[in-house]
Amino acid sequence: MSQPALTGVGALRAAGRAPQLPFRIALDDGRELTMRRLLRVLPGKRLVGEAELDDSRVLAKLFIDRHGGKRWQQERAGLDALARAGIPTPALIAAKTIAGGGYALLTTFLEPVESLAEAWARVAGRSADEREALSLLVPLLAAYGRLHAAGLVHEDPHLGNFLCHAGHLWVVDGDAVQQVSARRSLPAARARANLAMLLAQLPPAWDDRLSELLPAYAAAAGADESELAGLREEIARFRAWRLRDYLAKTVRDCTLFAVEQSTTCFRAVLRQEAAALAVVLASPDAVIDGGELLKDGATCTVARVLVDRRELVIKRYNLKSLRHALGRLWRPSRAWHSWREGQRLQFLGISTPAPLALIEERAGPLRRRAWLICEYCRGPNLLTHLSPDCAPPSAEARAILDLFESLCQQRISHGDLKATNLLWHDNRVLLIDLDAVVQHRTAAAHARAWRRDRARLLRNWSPGSALHRWLDDRLPAA
Numbered sequence: 001m002s003q004p005a006l007t008g009v010g011a012l013r014a015a016g017r018a019p020q021l022p023f024r025i026a027l028d029d030g031r032e033l034t035m036r037r038l039l040r041v042l043p044g045k046r047l048v049g050e051a052e053l054d055d056s057r058v059l060a061k062l063f064i065d066r067h068g069g070k071r072w073q074q075e076r077a078g079l080d081a082l083a084r085a086g087i088p089t090p091a092l093i094a095a096k097t098i099a100g101g102g103y104a105l106l107t108t109f110l111e112p113v114e115s116l117a118e119a120w121a122r123v124a125g126r127s128a129d130e131r132e133a134l135s136l137l138v139p140l141l142a143a144y145g146r147l148h149a150a151g152l153v154h155e156d157p158h159l160g161n162f163l164c165h166a167g168h169l170w171v172v173d174g175d176a177v178q179q180v181s182a183r184r185s186l187p188a189a190r191a192r193a194n195l196a197m198l199l200a201q202l203p204p205a206w207d208d209r210l211s212e213l214l215p216a217y218a219a220a221a222g223a224d225e226s227e228l229a230g231l232r233e234e235i236a237r238f239r240a241w242r243l244r245d246y247l248a249k250t251v252r253d254c255t256l257f258a259v260e261q262s263t264t265c266f267r268a269v270l271r272q273e274a275a276a277l278a279v280v281l282a283s284p285d286a287v288i289d290g291g292e293l294l295k296d297g298a299t300c301t302v303a304r305v306l307v308d309r310r311e312l313v314i315k316r317y318n319l320k321s322l323r324h325a326l327g328r329l330w331r332p333s334r335a336w337h338s339w340r341e342g343q344r345l346q347f348l349g350i351s352t353p354a355p356l357a358l359i360e361e362r363a364g365p366l367r368r369r370a371w372l373i374c375e376y377c378r379g380p381n382l383l384t385h386l387s388p389d390c391a392p393p394s395a396e397a398r399a400i401l402d403l404f405e406s407l408c409q410q411r412i413s414h415g416d417l418k419a420t421n422l423l424w425h426d427n428r429v430l431l432i433d434l435d436a437v438v439q440h441r442t443a444a445a446h447a448r449a450w451r452r453d454r455a456r457l458l459r460n461w462s463p464g465s466a467l468h469r470w471l472d473d474r475l476p477a478a
Contacts, residue, residue, distance in 0.1 A: 004034055009064045009102035016043040025062070026099035033060060033104060040255070046071070053106060058093055063103040071175050072103035078174025079107070085150030087143070088170040110165045116140060117159035124203065124349065134209075137202075138216045143169045144198055145220025148191045151181030157198040188227040196234035200242055203349025204409060205402070207232055243347055250343045251336075251358075263364050268339065269357035269373075277357050277373060280307060280314065284359055284371045288314050300334075304376055311376035313353070319369060333360050334435045335370035341437040342374070350406050351428045353377045377432075379425030383418075388465040399429045401474060408476045411440040413449030419460035451478040 004022040012019055019041075024032050031053060038049040044065055051060035063072045072095070082089040090107035098104055116136065123133040140162060147154060154161065156176035163170040171177070180186055186194070195217065199206070206213075210231065218225050251268050253259040258271045267281055280287050291305030291314070301316040317334050335358055342355035357373040379385075382400075386392055392400060403422075407414070414421070415436025423430040431437075440446035454475055461468040 006032070008100045009098055010100070012047065012062070012064050012102075013044045017041050019047065025102075025104070027094075027096040027104060028099055029096060033058075033106070035060060035062075042255070050109060051106070053094070057109045058106040059090060059109045061105045061107075062098070063105070064098075066101075068103050072105055074175035075105050076174065077179075078177030080174075081150075081152055081177055081179045082171055082174065085146070085152060087146055087150065087152075088165075088168045089172060089174070090170065110163060110170065113163050113165045113170075115160045116162040116164060116169070119164060120159050134212060137206075137213055139169050140198075141213050141217040142220045143171065144195065145217040145223070147171065148186045148194070148221045148223075151179060151184060151186055153178050153180055153186065153190065153194045155194075155197075157194070158201055185222060188223070191221065191223065192228055192231055193234055195228070196231055196238050199231070199235050200238035204239070205349055205406060207235060243344065246347055247340060247344060250340060262362075264362055266360040266362055267357070273356050276308060276310070280305075280312070280373055281357060281359065284314055284316065284373070288316060311378070312356070313374045313376045315372045315374070317370045317372075331367070333367050333370035335372040336360060336367075338372050338434040338437075341434040341439075342372075344439060345412075345431065345434070345437075348406070348410055348412075350410070350412070351403065351430045352434065353423075353430060353432060377423050377425045377430055379423040379430065381420045382422040382424060382429070383420050383460055385424045386419075386467055388461045388467045390466050391470040392467070395427050396424060396429070397470075397474075399424075399427060400471075403429045403431070404475055408446070408450060411443065411446035413438050413440065413446060413453050415449070415453070417453045417456040419457070447478075450476070454478050 004024050005020075007019075007023045007025060009025075012023075012025075019035075019038070021038065022034055022036050024034050026032055034052045035047070036050050036052060038047060040046075040048040045063070045068070047060075047062040047064065049060060051058050053060075061072075061075065063069070076092065076095045079089055079092050083091070090110060093106040093108060095105050096103070119136055120133075123130055123136070140159075143162065144154075144157070154171065154173075154177050156173055161171065161173040161176070163172060180190060185191070199210075199213075214225055214228060214231075217223070218228070250257055251259060256271060258267075258269050258274045260267045269277055269281060274281075287305050287307065288301065288303040291303040293301070293303050294313075295302040297318075299318055301318060303314050305312050305314055315335070315338075339355050339358040342352055345352045346354065354375040355372065356375065357371075359371040359373075361368040361370065386396065391397065414431065414434075415438065416433060421431065421433045423432060438449065440449060455478070457475075458468055458471060461471075
């Protein structure tokens with residue numbers, strides 16, 4: 001079998017997101033590293049993947065930009081600090097420069113392994129009361145407590161940087177680990193702020209469960225829970241920052257989203273879905289024509305389609321007249337707004353069918369028609385699912401109240417709260433038709449919008465019905 005081509009750092013930079021695999025690079029000690037599979041790519045900066053060195057499998061991080069040496073040194077220092085503190089982290093095998101420039105850091109390849117982000121994805125849509133979700137978070141808080149007890153902080157504590165392997169939680173991404181206190185635990189204020197960064201990764205519903213999470217952290221950190229006063233406010237601040245950053249990424253080419261823009265078209269798609277949705281992105285109208293029309297109106301067309309045996313919904317926003325078209329030219333399309341608000345709801349842990357892609361037809365800076373592609377949900381809407389003659393069954397009742405409590409906590413209004421825009425699926429109530437969704441800046445603005453939303457929801461059932469009375473008694477007050 002012929003060996004993969006030997007390549008250099010310059011070629012890897014030029015390859016962007018798609019270096020040809022497998023490839024070999026020469027290390028400064030004369031050995032060669034063969035990259036077999038890429039796990040993460042930061043174009044022109046860093047490649048992370050499964051590789052071979054001396055016939056052994058390793059995890060390789062290649063720092064290929066001109067300033068990669070600093071990050072390489074930080075990564076090595078962080079891993080050393082974790083190892084000295086006795087915190088599980090992949091063992092460092094080699095830290096070498098690459099012949100011709102660049103740096104390589106090689107660690108043991110853990111297998112089998114699952115990131116905490118992957119484990120969390122299985123339970124994230126469930127209630128915060130779920131024991132399985134709690135069983136993932138308590139060990140995480142304990143591990144974070146041990147980190148702080150060792151005087152360390154992790155400045156990028158997203159769930160993907162914690163790995164489940166061999167019955168332990170492993171900490172990775174050493175370049176985000178800093179040694180703040182060499183011989184003692186973190187100062188209380190620094191520890192609280194760093195803990196808030198971690199907890200801000202969770203949906204807001206978990207803020208009410210802190211009393212079940214913090215004891216594990218406090219015991220491992222050797223901290224008094226009184227030192228964590230004000231934690232909720234810090235979590236809210238970090239979460240707001242993360243939300244702004246995330247929403248900006250939804251329309252920018254990055255690790256999570258693939259974005260293409262030309263004088264005639266704008267496309268944004270979840271990067272992991274780009275290949276599967278290629279046919280839709282290329283010709284959405286043709287896919288709509290081959291699907292089942294759910295709505296065909298002057299302002300929008302909605303179709304259920306099958307793409308590679310997967311059910312999706314495509315919503316096309318039409319231009320019903322010249323006047324309508326002129327009015328939309330300079331404004332973000334309703335598809336753009338729905339895409340953004342769908343991503344907002346998902347980020348906040350509020351159930352809605354996953355938004356997968358956005359397409360806008362453009363003439364230079366001017367917008368014309370637009371398309372939104374989402375997951376299809378087969379669940380019935382609440383107008384058909386609930387009987388007006390009685391209160392909802394217990395599962396539905398809990399899901400309805402959880403949804404509206406979450407929306408009100410986040411100051412989010414829907415704008416068209418018909419019961420047909422609420423779907424019952426997998427023990428959750430999903431919100432659809434997000435064209436008018438708004439997250440309000442002030443409580444007063446939200447209160448005005450919530451009064452309208454609440455009244456619209458109640459109008460779905462006659463005032464004398466048992467369901468109307470049940471909702472009126474239990475929904476957040478207007």
